Amino acid sequence: MKVENCSIIGEGRLGVLTGATFSTKIEQVDILDSQCENRLSDHGSNAGGLTGPLYRSVVKNCSVKGGNVYAKDCAGGISSSMSEDSEIIDCYSTCRIEGITNVGGITGKVN
Numbered sequence: 001m002k003v004e005n006c007s008i009i010g011e012g013r014l015g016v017l018t019g020a021t022f023s024t025k026i027e028q029v030d031i032l033d034s035q036c037e038n039r040l041s042d043h044g045s046n047a048g049g050l051t052g053p054l055y056r057s058v059v060k061n062c063s064v065k066g067g068n069v070y071a072k073d074c075a076g077g078i079s080s081s082m083s084e085d086s087e088i089i090d091c092y093s094t095c096r097i098e099g100i101t102n103v104g105g106i107t108g109k110v111n
Contacts (some may be wrong), residue, residue: 013052032088047071048080075099
């Protein structure tokens with residue numbers, strides 16, 4: 001699947017494809033030139049180029065090309081954050097990622 005030129009601006013657990021993701025397998029998704037920005041609240045946590053927080057989930061063979069991700073806390077190129085029992089396999093991101101704490105190219109934070 002391909003998602004192109006999408007803009008997600010809000011608050012909460014945001015991702016271009018999904019927000020908070022529980023017990024899910026996501027494969028072969030490409031996000032192109034999209035943005036995910038958590039700017040509407042003082043907290044502004046959790047924004048990911050593909051998904052919000054991952055719980056007991058697998059993301060495999062996915063990419064985020066171009067675009068922007070912003071959150072004050074937990075900003076990641078693929079997922080905003082992930083639990084220890086989640087996996088991100090053979091994925092990459094070339095998006096611009098901005099934040100203050102827990103910022104990463106693949107995931108912002110592992111819990």
